[in-house]
Amino acid sequence: MPEPRIFRDEPVSFVRRSGRMSDGQERAFAEHAEFYLLDVERGVATTSVHADARLDVASAYGRSAPLIVEIGSGQGHAIISAASARPDDDFLAVEVFRAGLARTMLDADNAGVRNLRLIEANAPEVLDPYLPEGSVSEIWIFFSDPWHKNRHTKRRLVRTGFAEIAARALADGGVVRLATDWEDYARQMREVFDEAPDFERAFDGDWADRFEGRVMTAFERKGIAKGRAIRDLSYRRSPRT
Template identity: 35%
Template sequence: MSDHQKTEGDQSATQDSMRPESPEAAAHPRRLKSFVIRSGRKTAGQQAAYDTLWPKLGLDPGTPLRDSRSPGRESAPLVIEVGFGMGQSLAEMALAAPETDFVGIEVHPPGVGSLCLQIQTSEIGNIRIYQHDAVEVFEGCVDDASVDRIQVYFPDPWHKKRHHKRRLIQPEFTAMLAAKLKPGGLLHLATDWEHYAHHMYDVLAAEPTLENLAEDKFVERPEWRPETKFERRGQKLGHGVYDLLFRKR
């Protein structure tokens, strides 16, 4: 999930707070997912781009990623983004690095449609898309030690304490991401929620296969991550932005 999804997360949290957790739910916790279901429709332009490009860009969650890479680019650097939101930063990164293959994972239909429209408008040729749960994609489609960089930017912070268990960055998911990285591969996270930033750091620092590239906890925004409108708006309001960059040992 991306920065634009925080509002929905807050709405979901509010709705959940109105429903007491049943004994059955407490005894059988839900399986970790990388998203919450949100409402929304593609615009006409997004739908048209999606209809045109999806047969070429869409990735089947039942097929290994290695079998979906373009002929002749099997050895190109591979970057996977979890929760690309409306896709602006992912499109910008792909345009800036045509030698790299980018794979975006997003479940929100308007976000997928938006990225398809940007790919069509800018004639971007190095992005493929999963419209599926990221946990299941990594479990079923991505080989171990096959990814050069995994990035998760501005996931839902689930800021209320009782909802912290819903946060995406947890030890189990982090260990799975680390396993998918090549030796020397990078795991790059970013958030504008300070408490979540420290939670992220604690989780990543506890993963024995990862090492922090920061002198302390956080790094300056790497040049490959574009600054978003959401981020600039937050900075004007005095919000900090925290980047974490860890390397596979």
């Protein structure tokens, strides 16, 4: 069995700024974390996942259903909308910012959404090894930090090696969906997945059509307001041999 990958030897795709949550956010955590937030054993950092930690997906959701994972779920607008519209699927929001997690839990509870769980963790460590191999139907990465300065691009989530991590988590035929308003990052994403042997394009032409299951969020509106084109990509996981 291969040695587990040590993700903290690599730059993470976020800067986790400390900050006090509002009283309402604190209440949301206190009232809703027991149901929504997965309790994960940590490794070396507060957002790490211990190399031996594994999720029992059926136990976490109380059933077996297709699992959709959104990386960088922010305040949860996209994933709550999707979970409400797709009650036969299960959803996992991966986020490191506690205020966003608190807002997601509060809004999910208010909307009566029960097929959603959240995890406060570095996304690559969730995909490998925390989630069982082949357990995910879709991975969503919408408007992740483009780290547009040249000295920071090494921190982008979708970079060399990421497709391999995503391929491990995805079931055969599973789909990774991506969107960004930063052209350079979009081209990097496309290059990473075009070169990945475990993926094939699920679109024709240069870019995919806008994913109809993605609701308009503040990040997308901000990009449009600044005159940046929104570029979508989608890739299908090839069958394992």
